[in-house]
Amino acid sequence: MTYGKFAYLYDELMKDVPYDKWVELVKDHVSKYNTNGKKLLDLACGTGELSIKFAEEGFEVTGVDLSEDMLMVAQGKAADKAMNVQFYQQNMAELEGLGRFDVIGIFCDSLNYLQSEQEVFDTFSRVHEHLDDNGLFIFDVHSIHxxxxxxxxxxxxxxxxxxxxxxxxxxxxxxxxxxxxxxxxxxxxxxxxxxxxxxxxxxxTFPIDVYVNWLKETGFEVLEVTADFEAVSPQTHSERIFFICRKV
The missing domain is CATH 2.20.25.110 (S-adenosyl-L-methionine-dependent methyltransferases)
Structure with a gap:
């Protein structure tokens, strides 16, 4: 799916989104699980808001998105801030040729835009191929609730x-x-x-155990499943589910 005109309205509409919470969550888990490197791939990066924030925190960031319009906005923002972030247009279910990363993230429920089970499974497989050994894969999805x-x-x-x-x-x-x-x-x-x-x-979206099974089948160890930016297990009324995984 591409965003069209929405790409140019996105930042105004999302100005209250707590992007800093995603940044802190990634930093906390990189520290917790002793991830050595700082190469980060931001999949479905949109207008680059999180990509740039990660770069400001010292990560070496690459952003990928399917939407050419979103990437044009992202590139303009990175240039305005003189941030060295590389952006590429690709489908995350067909990710290829970008090398290896220490951390790969799919944030802001972007995985929920994939329309089939196969696309999600293929995305997990492509992420696995692009991670260094013991690298972290962090993503969030909307809950069924x-x-x-x-x-x-x-x-x-x-x-x-x-x-x-x-x-x-x-x-x-x-x-x-x-x-x-x-x-x-x-x-x-x-x-x-x-x-x-x-x-x-x-x-x-899919049940938590379905995501966990796909992750295990594609070569990940699921380290944590939490909810709503808290270090707690998902509950019946949790809205956003986080998966912290490691390549094995």
Whole structure:
């Protein structure tokens, strides 16, 4: 899935996302599990917000995304901050040719945009190929509770002066999947008129034990499964599930 116009609205809409929590989570686990190197691959990096934050923390960062528009935004931001981050356009389920890394992350529930079991399995396999021995793989996904109880059949809206949206979520084609039908209304500063842009986004998640089995089958040791940025096991109402894995 590509983002189109949404790429240029993304940072404004996501300005309250707690990116620093992802950075701290990665740093804590790199320290905890004695990962020696600092080479980090940020898969589904989007507009590069996290990639740049990791670079500012001393990581040698490579960012990958499927969306050319997202990567254009990311490259511009890295240039503005004079950060040496390399960006590549690839599908994470077909990742190839980027060398080996000490840490690979798929953050901000980006894995949920893959539409099939095979794509998730293939992504895990490609991540394994691109990790150094004992390297860490860290990712997060929406819980089934969040997909089915928080998103499903809900409407969300924002009404600001320069950008507004209406966001409808409804049952997707597969179990534990949701489709997000988004309409954006963006003020054109020149004309004073609002332009409308429409996007359809798909997300799908799986039970924790399914992810764990796929990880083991693709050569990972699952070190921790936690929830909601806390060092606690997932509960019935947890919304975001984190997997901390090591290549074996």
């Amino acid at each position: 969040k997909i089915m109880q928080i998103f499903m059949n809900q409407t969300f809206a924002l009404n600001d002066e320069e950008i507004s949206y209406i966001w409808h979520s409804y049952q997707g084609e597969h179990p534990n999947s949701v489709e997000h039908d988004l309409s954006f209304f963006v003020l054109d500063q020149g004309s004073g008129q609002y332009e409308r842009y429409d996007e359809l986004h798909f997300q799908r």
